[in-house]
Structure formats: structure tokens, C-alpha cells
Amino acid sequence: MEEKLTLRIQLFRESGQVRAEVADFVRAELEALAGDGRTVTEETAGMLTSHLMMALHRAQNGEPIEAPDGQEAIAAELAEVPTAVDTAQQIADRAEQRLGASLPPSEVAYLALHMAVLDRRSPMAQAAPEQTND
Numbered sequence: 001m002e003e004k005l006t007l008r009i010q011l012f013r014e015s016g017q018v019r020a021e022v023a024d025f026v027r028a029e030l031e032a033l034a035g036d037g038r039t040v041t042e043e044t045a046g047m048l049t050s051h052l053m054m055a056l057h058r059a060q061n062g063e064p065i066e067a068p069d070g071q072e073a074i075a076a077e078l079a080e081v082p083t084a085v086d087t088a089q090q091i092a093d094r095a096e097q098r099l100g101a102s103l104p105p106s107e108v109a110y111l112a113l114h115m116a117v118l119d120r121r122s123p124m125a126q127a128a129p130e131q132t133n134d
Helices: 005-016 022-035 040-062 071-078 082-099 105-120
Strands: none
Touching: 005 022, 005 040, 005 105, 022 040, 022 082, 040 082, 071 082, 071 105, 082 105
């Protein structure tokens, strides 16, 4: 894993913003995403990393998570990236199993948006054939 991204996780962990188990879970998930061919760097996955760690921290602590405005727009955007939605849900399912942290649908949707950005910045997405209107 890239040094800057490792440092981000380390800072969250050492500052006490998240429990060690959350930091370890997020690291493992990022490594799995990289193993699937995604480009996981500070630039491509920094916001994803922070968001996931804080969402899991809130969920573990039973803190209320309110659905923000604009859920319809988010849902419309995510309809175009079903793979990102599936990946986000799989991560959320593993978080619930391993950490007991249940992410509400609004958090899974935001995680899916981060996944869509990551997928767009990864070679696997760039290698997909483009459609032409010839």
C-alpha cells in the first residue's frame, strides 16, 4: 500500500479517532480493492479511506447517522454504476460481520460514490472498451 495512504490510516489509529480493529479492517479492504486491480493511492482512495473509517467508528459507537439531503440525486447517479454499489454493499456486509458495525443505506450510498470514483481512476476501468455512436 502506498506510504501516504498508510500514514493516513496510522494517523487515525494513533490519534484514537478509530479503534485499531477499524483501521485494520479498512487496510484489509483497501488491499483487497488493490488486489482486484484498482489503483488504491492517497489520491484515488484518500477520501474513501477517511469516510469509511469515520462511518465505521460512528456505527460501532451507536452514533446517529442522518441521511443527508439529495438522496434522490445520489440514487440516480449510483444507478449508472451498479458495480460500485455492489462493492460498497459487500464492504458494508463484511464490516457488520467482522466489526458489528451496521452501516445505514445512506452511508452505503456514499461509500458507493467513493467506489465509483475509485473505479473511474483505476486501470481496470480505463481498459473497458468505449462505446461509439458510429
